[in-house]
Amino acid sequence: MLSEENILLLSQIKLPPMMEIITAEQLMEYLGDYILDAKPKEISEIQRLNYEQNMSDAMAILHKLQTGLDVNVKFTGVRVFEYTPECIVFDLLDIPLYHGWLVDPQVADIVKAVGNCSYNQLVEKIISCKQSDNSELVSEGFVAEQFLNNTATQLTYHGLCELTSAVQEGELCVFFRNNHFSTMTKYKGQLYLLVTDQGFLTEEKVVWESLHNVDGDGNFCDSEFHLRPPSDPETVYRGQQDQIDQDYLMALSLQQEQQNQEINWEQIPEGISDLELAKKLQEEEDRRASQYYQEQEQAAAQVQQVQGAASPASGRQSGSNERKRKEPREKEREKEKNSCVLL
DSSP states (O other): OOHHHHHHHHHTOOOOTTOOEEEHHHHHHHHHHHHHHTOOSSOOHHHHHHHHHHHHHHHHHGGGGGTOOOOEEBTTOTTOEEOOTTHHHHHHHTOOEEEBOOOOTTOHHHHHHHTTOBHHHHHHHHHHHHTOSOHHHHHHHHHHHHHHHHTTTSBOHHHHHHHHHHSOTTOOEEEEETTEEEEEEEETTEEEEEOOOGGGTTOTTOOEEEOOSTTOOOOEEOTTSOBOOOSOHHHHHHHHHHHHHHHHHHHHHHHHHHHHOSOOGGGSOTTOOHHHHHHHHHHHHHHHHHHHHHHHHHHHHHHHHHHHHHSOTTTOOOHHHHHHHHHHHHHHHHHTTTEEEOO
């Protein structure tokens, strides 16, 4: 289910009694109706025109909520994002949007390398610095690249501290991490994420998971925030590790994709025929694909090594076996992709 819908269901939107399953199309209808009904009544003509324009822009991109919104974090604050049309949805719904991918201000070289860049701008800066003849710029680009690689899970301890301080007690908000949006709240000074994974459908008492470290190893709680261990911890462990693996690989692949998305047109000779140009473009695409899969395999091997070292001797299975067990679950998710279960 969409994080925005989860928040509204917890606070504003009411569904018909006994409704347990809802389609993505129905969710979009509820969300659109809520935006229309939330229009301010007593505002000036200029404010009304501005609101109507924002509402029109939001309706135009509402369908993207089913697949993901384009948000571009900045590394200077938990509420700092580069403005994109998709951000209008959060503004209209009055839902706070947070992230925890921050640079530690005490690490001077990273602060200098990252500056006030958004993620997309930083990727472009890294590419530019790598091609520079200035050794200082090359070094700065290397530092920035290392920061992205070392924080590929998109949450830092400094960011977690800032999140804990910024989120208000009892506030319902959206947390962006690893290209996912999660419903987040704060209870007695501790951050919690709403548990929405399909693997928890049979765990009726598990509602929240604490967010107290960057590794994703939280404590599960019920609706009253009392500790509620899952009835099948081994299954939950495998599900958590699968999710961490997927998020880590996705973050790495997206970073690499953006770093490689531009072709160096200066190296293409003038007067080249369309056929030769097409061949060069295909060769470049093949090279990128080969590099991408090699990095995926390397990253997967690293994750398996870490899991092998961290798993107890009592014997959690290897990463490859976990992925084999994961396949039926992925097929089941594919069947359910067009519907959501209300938790």
